[in-house]
Amino acid sequence: MTALPQHRANEAQQLALQSWIRKTGTTAIFLITAAVSILLALVFGTDIWRIVLAGILLRHPDRLPRADHHQRDELLPGRPMTALTLTHTATAGTLLDGAERNGRTSEILHATGWRWSTRLANWYVPRSRDRAPSRHLIARTVQLLEEAGFTVAVKIDEAPHAADDVDHRAAATAAADASRVEPQTVAHRVVMLETQRRKTSRAIAGYRDHLGREFPPAAGDQLIRLKDELAHVDEDLAHWTRVRAQQVADGAALTLSRDDVARGDLVEYRGEWFPVLRVNAKSVSVPGGAGGSWAETVPYHQISGHRPKQV
Structure with missing residues (x-):
């Protein structure tokens, strides 16, 4: 009678050992696959390693963690990718509908300047409301998403707010920043934006540097990007100039020059x-x-x- 319990104990130990071996083997396979995929990505580019990894998954689909079945479907050839919609309006700014916060799009969007809004549960471009759409950023985002296999529909509404509404919003925002931001910080931002504007304008027009090197006028994609950048700098400069003027009018900031200060002051x-x-x-x-x-x-x-x- 004592042999049967002992036999069952030995059998349980064997089953536990076999289970541990299977789990260890699966982990080892994943580690080896990851290492090979990274090596292939470095040597041949992303397309090759995706094909190799997709082949491994097709051959051993049971070895993928069940929680990652959506990611597995995205990697398998022939699977339709998520359709995304990129929109821009003066009221809402630039938004991307259909992309999840931690999905495959997150790395691309972060790299191109997008941010996730918990309140909106959506991706957005910071400070894009009441502004012209950033066409270079939009084009770059669409290009990268489509290269990753997504389809992107773009809908841009450039109709501005009524002039009175825009002026009211700008004045209200300037007044809020005038009471919130230190005058020296505001003045520094104005100076930095003026410097950035000169630098960008010079890059658009072409210039010769202090070493005598010639830089031709911008053209093609570079010209589009620089014009887009200049438009945003102008908008920022207009805003912080209004804030500066408000602080001066309120007596919170000084406007000094060499004509106002003397040695010994x-x-x-x-x-x-x-x-x-x-x-x-x-x-x-x-x-x-x-x-x-x-x-x-x-x-x-x-x-x-x-x-x-x-x-």
């Missing part, structure tokens, strides 16, 4: 007051921090306070 910079050592075209020179013997340059737009020299 006091200027406030980052919460501290410094005597002006020298007045420059776009900045003033003040003593370095902690009584340093060097001079530090402070742009006029970064000065938050000014006191004339006491006579």
